[in-house]
Amino acid sequence: MKESGMSLIVKRITRITVSLIFMFGVYILLHGHLTPGGGFAGGVIIALSFIHLVLAFGKETAFKRLDQVGASIAESFGGLMFLGIALLGVFAGKEFFLNVLPKGTPFDLFSSGIIILCNIAIFIKVGAGLFAIFVALAIMRIPVDDPGREDGR
Amino acid sequence: MVVFFVVIPLLAAFLIPLVSKMREGSARVLAVLSGSLLLLLSIAGIFMIKNGSIVYSLGGWRPPFGICMVLDGLSVLFLLVINLIGFIALLYSWDYIKRYSSQGLYYTLFCLMLAGLNGVAVSGDLFNLYVFLEITSIASYALVAFGTQAEELEAAFKYMVLGSVASAFILLAIGILFGSVSTLNMADIARSLAGSESRKLILFCLGLFTMGFSLKAGLVPFHTWLPDAHPAAPAPVSAMLSGVVIKVIGIYALIRLVFNIFIFTPAISQIFIWMGIISMSVGVLLAIGQWDFKRLLAYHSISQIGYVIFGIGLGTPLGIIGGLFHLFNHSVFKSLLFLNAGSLEYATGTRKLQEINGSGRAMPFTSVSSLVASLSIAGVPPLCGFWSKLIIIIAAFQAGNIIGGITCILVGMVTLASFLKVQKYAFSKQAGDIVSKIKEVPLTMAAAMSVLALFCVLIGLFFVPFLDQLIRPATNVLLEGANYVNLILGG
Numbered sequence: 226m227k228e229s230g231m232s233l234i235v236k237r238i239t240r241i242t243v244s245l246i247f248m249f250g251v252y253i254l255l256h257g258h259l260t261p262g263g264g265f266a267g268g269v270i271i272a273l274s275f276i277h278l279v280l281a282f283g284k285e286t287a288f289k290r291l292d293q294v295g296a297s298i299a300e301s302f303g304g305l306m307f308l309g310i311a312l313l314g315v316f317a318g319k320e321f322f323l324n325v326l327p328k329g330t331p332f333d334l335f336s337s338g339i340i341i342l343c344n345i346a347i348f349i350k351v352g353a354g355l356f357a358i359f360v361a362l363a364i365m366r367i368p369v370d371d372p373g374r375e376d377g378r
Numbered sequence: 379m380v381v382f383f384v385v386i387p388l389l390a391a392f393l394i395p396l397v398s399k400m401r402e403g404s405a406r407v408l409a410v411l412s413g414s415l416l417l418l419l420s421i422a423g424i425f426m427i428k429n430g431s432i433v434y435s436l437g438g439w440r441p442p443f444g445i446c447m448v449l450d451g452l453s454v455l456f457l458l459v460i461n462l463i464g465f466i467a468l469l470y471s472w473d474y475i476k477r478y479s480s481q482g483l484y485y486t487l488f489c490l491m492l493a494g495l496n497g498v499a500v501s502g503d504l505f506n507l508y509v510f511l512e513i514t515s516i517a518s519y520a521l522v523a524f525g526t527q528a529e530e531l532e533a534a535f536k537y538m539v540l541g542s543v544a545s546a547f548i549l550l551a552i553g554i555l556f557g558s559v560s561t562l563n564m565a566d567i568a569r570s571l572a573g574s575e576s577r578k579l580i581l582f583c584l585g586l587f588t589m590g591f592s593l594k595a596g597l598v599p600f601h602t603w604l605p606d607a608h609p610a611a612p613a614p615v616s617a618m619l620s621g622v623v624i625k626v627i628g629i630y631a632l633i634r635l636v637f638n639i640f641i642f643t644p645a646i647s648q649i650f651i652w653m654g655i656i657s658m659s660v661g662v663l664l665a666i667g668q669w670d671f672k673r674l675l676a677y678h679s680i681s682q683i684g685y686v687i688f689g690i691g692l693g694t695p696l697g698i699i700g701g702l703f704h705l706f707n708h709s710v711f712k713s714l715l716f717l718n719a720g721s722l723e724y725a726t727g728t729r730k731l732q733e734i735n736g737s738g739r740a741m742p743f744t745s746v747s748s749l750v751a752s753l754s755i756a757g758v759p760p761l762c763g764f765w766s767k768l769i770i771i772i773a774a775f776q777a778g779n780i781i782g783g784i785t786c787i788l789v790g791m792v793t794l795a796s797f798l799k800v801q802k803y804a805f806s807k808q809a810g811d812i813v814s815k816i817k818e819v820p821l822t823m824a825a826a827m828s829v830l831a832l833f834c835v836l837i838g839l840f841f842v843p844f845l846d847q848l849i850r851p852a853t854n855v856l857l858e859g860a861n862y863v864n865l866i867l868g869g
Binding site for chain 1: 381388
């Protein structure tokens with residue numbers, strides 16, 4: 226297989242840092258209701274870890290983990306999950322976005338009802354969305370002559 | 379129930395990318411299904427507010443602490459406009475959009491645009507209104523560029539830059555207001571401003587809002603993006619942009635703020651009246667020389683939006699009734715005209731009136747519905763456009779605004795001339811030899827156009843019950859501006 230991406234040093238370091246960045250993103254996500262951060266910040270950090278992979282290893286290696294179709298599906302799934310959580314209140318016969326789950330003890334990791342679930346949904350959506358935007362900006366090209374129509378006009 | 383106006387299109391928008399990966403055709407089924415549900419829901423909305431307006435608190439947090447959604451007469455009118463035209467445009471897209479690749483993307487963006495528009499119409503929170511406005515705007519930038527040809531990308535870029543400028547002004551004004559009154563609930567802002575002494579701050583915010591929303595509405599002198607963006611989009615999207623988007627994120631947001639949050643003063647009235655008069659005249663004068671069918675229609679949109687803002691700006695009950703009635707009528711006949719232009723382009727492959735050259739004769743549905751729409755926009759009795767223009771003109775003379783009244787009449791005549799030109803070149807002229815090669819558009823497109831043409835005639839014939847059921851409740855919301863606070867905060 227032809228070597229792609231940057232030099233060996235960058236690849237070696239990236240292999241170590243990517244997992245750390247990934248874990249930091251998950252930490253920010255899971256403590257969203259306790260400390261600054263949350264789904265959006267965590268999602269951005271996760272997307273950065275994937276972008277890091279693309280930069281260091283070239284797109285082929287990175288796309289084995291998450292390609293554009295996967296990112297698109299994950300993004301839609303994140304949106305649906307958020308909407309579904311919000312609809313739980315309606316299914317319970319009350320208001321949209323009602324916090325239906327038990328709230329737990331404040332400042333515990335598993336507390337605050339639906340907020341942590343909302344954060345997870347935002348995390349999936351933002352992470353996949355930002356990665357998809359990066360892919361669209363960096364890799365996709367629209368040929369100037371292709372009108373994008375099937376009838377070729 | 380109110381929240382479903384936003385939930386249904388969002389659900390469709392997120393489901394479509396998933397299902398269209400499995401089956402290409404399922405995207406349009408889902409989109410049309412959500413469109414029809416929304417239409418039924420908006421018709422139900424007319425009856426839901428019979429016993430008074432509905433305030434829905436998200437998450438059970440009462441306003442002013444939480445975000446609320448409000449369904450009152452004005453919202454119901456706009457929801458009906460959005461979802462009626464949205465459903466018709468989706469129906470029209472069924473066959474029309476087959477020419478483009480990636481249908482799933484189209485329907486996703488369309489449903490997102492519907493979600494944003496419905497959100498603007500029901501939102502009772504200023505920042506939520508801004509968020510929904512941005513959802514609408516971003517979806518429409520992408521939809522304008524959907525053909526991805528050079529002309530479309532350029533138009534979308536221009537639209538995006540100017541739209542972002544407008545959004546920035548609106549956001550700045552919201553920020554200043556929030557800094558001054560420390561709340562984002564629209565009713566609570568209105569209550570705080572009513573007792574506030576800082577006139578300069580209110581005027582400054584009002585100026586920023588007027589500029590931002592006028593840019594979104596395409597009023598002269600903020601109109602330059604409109605004649606590029608509206609023709610470049612696919613026909614059903616043009617119909618949505620001209621028929622609905624400029625009205626909801628431009629006119630609706632502006633009048634909701636001016637009448638229900640700020641106070642409608644004579645100075646604002648003068649600004650609206652003069653913007654209306656200038657938009658009317660400039661739009662129609664630029665339209666008359668156009669040979670591109672869709673571009674001509676886009677200039678007429680500027681002119682007709684001028685009528686709407688002029689009528690509302692008069693501030694009298696009759697003027698507001700006329701303005702809102704014209705807004706509804708314009709959304710019906712202008713969408714129909716854009717769909718007609720789309721059908722002609724679908725059949726003949728060109729939008730140039732000289733090149734169409736009478737070939738519209740081979741298309742009975744298109745030619746008849748376009749005749750109805752042209753006569754409607756030109757204000758020929760008994761079609762719907764006549765009554766609304768008549769009400770605006772009477773209101774102008776009653777309010778003593780002679781210049782405005784005369785401008786309305788003159789602009790109406792120039793509009794008629796302009797559409798006679800369209801009819802002559804597109805339909806009634808002696809057809810060239812390409813006429814044998816073209817045929818009528820597919821069934822769903824013809825059905826969509828016929829329904830709108832029927833609406834033009836029916837609203838024209840039964841305009842009195844229509845005014846009573848739909849326009850008058852909306853007018854009352856604007857006239858009783860301060861009541862909005864009592865409704866939401868419970869007086």
